[in-house]
Amino acid sequence: AQTVTQSQPEMSVQEAETVTLSCTYDTSESNYYLFWYKQPPSRQMILVIRQEAYKQQNATENRFSVNFQKAAKSFSLKISDSQLGDTAMYFCAFMTGANSKLTFGKGITLSVRP
């Protein structure tokens, strides 16, 4: 069974600063995918970024990037130049290559202060 751990329940960052959200996972699988989803108060779950386990290069999407440490089973999300619209709950999620089941972490609430 896979587990995803997000140990920080809440974080706060000043607008325009950089923040890193932590995520660790546990699996015995070799083929898997990792995701970060953002859920603002408007409630839609939005895909932020995706990382394939077989890729060594860290994924980036504009101001969002990940630090994928496969040996350490760590998958942190870095948000650069934080904006007020980044205020949301962020979920780290795991998917094996065998099926489409998403295993979510508990989530972290990020607040961006003006």
Add this chain to the structure above:
Amino acid sequence: DTEVTQTPKHLVMGMTNKKSLKCEQHMGHRAMYWYKQKAKKPPELMFVYSYEKLSINESVPSRFSPECPNSSLLNLHLHALQPEDSALYLCASSLSGWDRGNQPQHFGDGTRLSIL
């Protein structure tokens, strides 16, 4: 704009009512999902349809009844719900079928359900 459309956005119903939630996607995705989400918690998987067939039922009570009339449409029929069923119900879809885990799931805005 979300490409997975859910209606209604809000629903209030009594415990004896029958209602339905609707989800539509026109991206040609082959798997569709229903999730239940309580406040400040991650979504919990309820059902998965893959190629219009029910692939996964995560031991959901029979008062929730899913239906997939075609590849673009997913319904969740509700009957005799309990107050603890009040939650956000999210629909999602993914390009691949259930047995190929390599595509992200794309979510709708959800239906906020309140049971009186």
